[in-house]
Amino acid sequence: MADIAPQESMTEYINHHLHHLQWKVGSGAFWTINIDTVIVTLVLLSLFLAVFIPVARRATSGVPGKFQALVESILMFVDDLVRETFHGSSKFIGPLSLTIFVLTFLMNFMDIIPVDLLPSTAAILGVHHLRVVPTADLNTTLGMSLGVFLLVQYFGLRHKSVGMFFKEMFTVPFQADQPVLKVLLALPNLLLRVIEETVRPISLSLRLFGNMYAGELIYILIAVLTLGMGLSHGMTYIMGPVQFLADFIWTIFHLLIITLQAFIFMMLTIVYLSMAAEQH
């Protein structure tokens, strides 16, 4: 990139791109806020709410406008998935799935914006670190998946009796008829349950985070192809077209990935909630 100082090395450039704009609110590593992640998230969710809620409130049951039709088709797509998978009754799971799908997609879409555009703009305004993809921040994906984890436990408690909820911890998946075997199997069952419940939010968050982080990294690596090259530099004219082509191909591929990852996150949330609500 032409506007990067020539003395900046490749490693510096990459590290710079992977550094959050942070604000320390207390002592200890935990008491830090990634301001860039939070602000982009807030902007995107405001955008989502500001577009969706007015459309929903003004929705007509007559002939819908084109935009209403678009919103409706997304809504129906999510609602059909929920209805197919989730057989309990819940007013929250539909809106939650829609929010996960749309918001995750919007967050992922920040990856498609040219990798240096927003950080460079911010640098002009005096902000020297900026990462614009909230889902490439593990805090975001883990925050979401832990929320889903808590919701799964709540669904489990609400859709069956408390006794049933705790009994299942010791009797599923290994079942036995004799009391002795039951006691013997209680511990493995509990162990499996704990592993299962722990692995779910971790895999859910790491899947999305990994995809987005890798996507961002590849964009950065593509940007590095012409790092520090000016118009006078001969290599610029060789690497420029290569960079353009690589960027083009990766963007097409990545558009598929960001949609797919948003869908997977939503779908798995629905599946986990359905499993929690069903009797074993």
Added chain:
Amino acid sequence: MNINLTLIIEGLAFFATAWLVMKYGWPPMMAAIEERQKKIAEGLAAAEQARLELKEADARVEVEIHQARQQAAEIVEHAHRHASQILDKAREDAQAEHNRLKAAAAAEITSATERARSELRSQIATLIVDGAGHILQREVDANAHYKLLNELVAEL
């Protein structure tokens, strides 16, 4: 990349958004969609109903047209029959009148002939007597010959 406070903020932001969507976005949109689905279902049902009614009406019209045609045919036939009856009657009447007139004329002719004949007879008798008188230049005794003359006249 470290786990920090952002995690909690992001989680809360996410679920707050979902809650807002559940509170203000999802229900009106869903209500609109469901109402439209209902409207469409009703519209389709109404169309189906109308189609059935139309079919029924068509069948009824068909029956009525058939009946009307039959009636018309009956009326025409009746009219034909009536007309021929009138014609026959007229013909009969005319024939009867014809016969009556013919008979009357024939009777007239007969009586007139008879009358003329008897008149002639009487005139001829007088004429003959007159003629004979002239010829004989003398009075003929009418009474003497009357019997003879009457015999002569009767032969005419």
